[in-house]
Amino acid sequence: MxxxxxxxxxxxxxxxxxxxxxxxxxxxxxxxxxxxxxxxxxxxxxxxxxxxxxxxxxxxxxxxxxxxxxxxxxxxxxxxxxxxxxxxxxxxAPVPGLNEVAQWFPEEGFDFDLGCLAGAEIIRPARSDALAPTTHITRRLRTADRVRVISYSHLSDVMEVCWRATAERTLELESIVDRGVLERIETDPRMLDHAQEMVESGQAKFFWHEGPIPVTVFLIDDVVLLCLSGDEGAPHAVIETSDETVHSWAESIIDTYRCEGEVLDPRLLTE
Known part of the structure; x- marks a missing residue:
């Protein structure tokens, strides 16, 4: 009323x-x-x-x-x-910061109350570090024990860090990607080698999803990174939060796309 x-x-x-x-x-x-x-x-x-x-x-x-x-x-x-x-x-509290990056939100937005992002850290490019969002992701990955990710874009710097960490057996990785990322891996011998080595290490599992993946989300230990890329690959901004509601949402959406996807063995891509 x-x-x-x-x-x-x-x-x-x-x-x-x-x-x-x-x-x-x-x-x-x-x-x-x-x-x-x-x-x-x-x-x-x-x-x-x-x-x-x-x-x-x-x-x-x-x-x-x-x-x-x-x-x-x-x-x-x-x-x-x-x-x-x-x-x-x-x-x-989150409104001023979110206003600056809302243009890169997924088309249908996020399926959680944006009030959960109060206190979240927003990382954007700066004059001194044009790649600050990607740098932040890789910095987090270097100290991580377990990572789960869904993504519609491929970030070579991120994969490089994951490759080294899984090879050293310091990182457990689960990655779900769409067909576009899969095709990108297929056409790059270096990335394909890295993916194969990661699977052979026993520290990494890859899944691919036939349909589109609407968001790129990293669940790094207990921290959630929301990558805002728009229709492009490299993130324009990253939102980091430890909010329990957002964490549950991230777990749920990753589980959904993993269950709908198929296990990928990169060795099969060369046959």
Missing amino acids: SLPFDDIQSSLEEIEFLARSPNRIRVLDTLTAEPMKRHEIEAGTGISRATLARILDDFEDRGWVIREGKQYETTPVGNYVAQEFTDVLKRF
């Missing part, structure tokens, strides 16, 4: 009151932890005495804070406002 206009207006006024002042948010959040004296709030937030006095007066007028003696504490309404507003801020 839609909210009446008056309810929307009054709600926006309350939201605007907090949103236009980070200091108000900090004071309210600080007071939800425990009652405090004014000088304790000042020391904990770094807000000037005069500004803090105005904020506390405003909160008292709104019924969000009460004063008992020299101590201030939040009321039930104040606690509610602080919790709800903090939740909104957390939900919006």
Whole structure:
């Protein structure tokens, strides 16, 4: 049911009151932890005495804070406002970074709540490192014990690291690729040799999927890397997260494409 206009207006006024002042948010959040004296709030937030006095007066007028003696504490309404507003801020936290890379999202997006990417690290190319996303993937791989990946693109630097790590028996690899990547391996003798050696090491398993794979996802130990490549091969950006929901999603989508795919023995490609 839609909210009446008056309810929307009054709600926006309350939201605007907090949103236009980070200091108000900090004071309210600080007071939800425990009652405090004014000088304790000042020391904990770094807000000037005069500004803090105005904020506390405003909160008292709104019924969000009460004063008992020299101590201030939040009321039930104040606690509610602080919790709800903090939740909104957390939900919006990933938006600025995601706006910069959303153009490379899979066509149908990701099948999880984007709020799960709050706190995720977004790696993009920089002037000092134009290949920063790929460099980040290879850096992660060098210290990994187990990797699962589905991909519609081939990254030679990534395969090189996987080849060395499996040959040294420090990495266990499971890779699911589509026909395009398979054809790329078939036409490159060096990659084909590497793939064969990886299988022979007993540390790597390859699967290929007849249909298209919509995303490139690395599950490196407990970390998920979402590679944003658009229609191209090399990633324009990488999103790294340890969020449990995203991790479960990554496990699920990798399992799905592995079950739908066929085991690939690179030695058969030369016959």
